[in-house]
Amino acid sequence: MGGLAHYLEKAGIPTSQISLIRKHTEELRPPRALFVPFELGRPFGNPNDPDLQRAVLRSALELLTENNGPIIADFKYLDDCKIQDSSSMTGWACPVNLEKPTSVVKDLDKLASQLMQEIRLLEPWYHESMKNLKGRKLNGLTNYTNEELIIFLINFIKNPNLDSFIVNEPIERALKLACDDLKYFYFQAALARPDGASDLKINEWLYRRTHLGKAFLQIREICLNHTSKKLSISGRTNFVPNAML
Amino acid sequence: MVYLSDWSKQQQDVLLNQDLPKYNDTACVNGPPLSERRIAIITTSGLHQRTDRVFTPGVGEYRIIPDDTNMDDLIMSHVSTNFDRTGFYQDLNTVFPIDRLRELLVNKEIGGIASYHYSFMGATPPTAQEIVASDLADNLKGDSVNGAILAGV
Numbered sequence: 001m002g003g004l005a006h007y008l009e010k011a012g013i014p015t016s017q018i019s020l021i022r023k024h025t026e027e028l029r030p031p032r033a034l035f036v037p038f039e040l041g042r043p044f045g046n047p048n049d050p051d052l053q054r055a056v057l058r059s060a061l062e063l064l065t066e067n068n069g070p071i072i073a074d075f076k077y078l079d080d081c082k083i084q085d086s087s088s089m090t091g092w093a094c095p096v097n098l099e100k101p102t103s104v105v106k107d108l109d110k111l112a113s114q115l116m117q118e119i120r121l122l123e124p125w126y127h128e129s130m131k132n133l134k135g136r137k138l139n140g141l142t143n144y145t146n147e148e149l150i151i152f153l154i155n156f157i158k159n160p161n162l163d164s165f166i167v168n169e170p171i172e173r174a175l176k177l178a179c180d181d182l183k184y185f186y187f188q189a190a191l192a193r194p195d196g197a198s199d200l201k202i203n204e205w206l207y208r209r210t211h212l213g214k215a216f217l218q219i220r221e222i223c224l225n226h227t228s229k230k231l232s233i234s235g236r237t238n239f240v241p242n243a244m245l
Numbered sequence: 246m247v248y249l250s251d252w253s254k255q256q257q258d259v260l261l262n263q264d265l266p267k268y269n270d271t272a273c274v275n276g277p278p279l280s281e282r283r284i285a286i287i288t289t290s291g292l293h294q295r296t297d298r299v300f301t302p303g304v305g306e307y308r309i310i311p312d313d314t315n316m317d318d319l320i321m322s323h324v325s326t327n328f329d330r331t332g333f334y335q336d337l338n339t340v341f342p343i344d345r346l347r348e349l350l351v352n353k354e355i356g357g358i359a360s361y362h363y364s365f366m367g368a369t370p371p372t373a374q375e376i377v378a379s380d381l382a383d384n385l386k387g388d389s390v391n392g393a394i395l396a397g398v
Binding site for chain 2: 001006010011012013015021031043045046050053054060062064065066067133137138180184191197237238240242
């Protein structure tokens with residue numbers, strides 16, 4: 001982001017950026033940056049907190065009139081505004097009780113049917129969540145159905161030398177998109193009752209309590225040990241967050 | 246909870262000790278008062294319209310987000326698993342504060358909103374973005390933009 005600010009500014013466009021990683025901003029020295037104390041993924045603060053979001057945006061905009069950069073300003077909290085740390089929200093629970101997965105998955109056909117069952121159980125909550133979000137859908141990175149995506153993933157686990165199943169995308173990207181599309185579906189269903197949802201909680205649920213999470217862990221292992229360098233690299237970070245390892 | 250302090254030392258080192266390009270000079274251009282500025286949002290969250298092609302890792306490419314598009318139909322194809330998405334799930338403004346920007350326009354705190362906003366995918370080497378930045382700057386100028394808010398995730 002800091003590099004982009006330099007290029008745009010040199011071309012005559014004034015920029016002001018939100019900084020979440022101060023060290024990077026200090027090293028890249030963009031013209032104007034507002035450092036915010038939020039967790040990664042939330043540059044404008046809490047969801048559904050317009051006062052805080054507006055304060056962050058206004059502070060970043062006000063920096064545009066400063067012309068002696070590089071400047072890093074600290075975001076000043078509003079007196080009556082609390083920064084929500086998603087980890088402090090502990091009340092969330094998935095609306096569906098799914099069958100707890102076993103740690104080692106050997107029977108892949110059984111895994112496929114367990115995944116199909118999870119999808120069927122989550123579907124009503126996914127639709128409920130869509131209704132709550134006024135029709136907003138988080139999944140849809142691919143044009144495949146959840147069932148088709150599951151078949152692709154199971155086929156890859158059975159045969160890690162499988163060709164890509166998405167046109168114009170290499171296998172490592174196809175795997176990532178398939179996994180993310182399913183993950184978005186699961187998360188949207190799980191967030192039908194979002195009160196108390198946190199990144200940690202929802203990831204713990206996905207990776208420790210669902211068959212899909214177990215499948216992701218298995219795909220990660222296969223990729224890490226794959227002879228393809230691209231798959232091996234993608235295995236490091238693409239399927240399982242650092243906090244879940 | 247996606248704070249760096251919650252990662253292992255090794256995981257933090259990988260992110261923090263990246264080999265970043267050096268920029269010895271920092272350009273800093275003038276502009277009119279904020280109330281006369283036309284503002285665009287540039288995000289590196291990997292957001293795009295549902296009909297757009299998903300992002301390709303490592304490539305300095307961007308997607309356009311027309312100001313009159315249905316913002317509820319934006320999706321995210323960022324490659325990273327290591328940032329909070331629960332905020333974005335619940336409220337787009339957590340990463341792309343379009344509703345807040347519109348409120349500031351109603352209050353006349355800013356002069357206008359760009360016809361197009363732009364989205365990159367972070368986790369891309371900054372130098373790869375240089376290739377498209379001059380095109381992007383021309384587009385912004387053509388849209389009379391004189392203030393850009395850049396926000397990563």
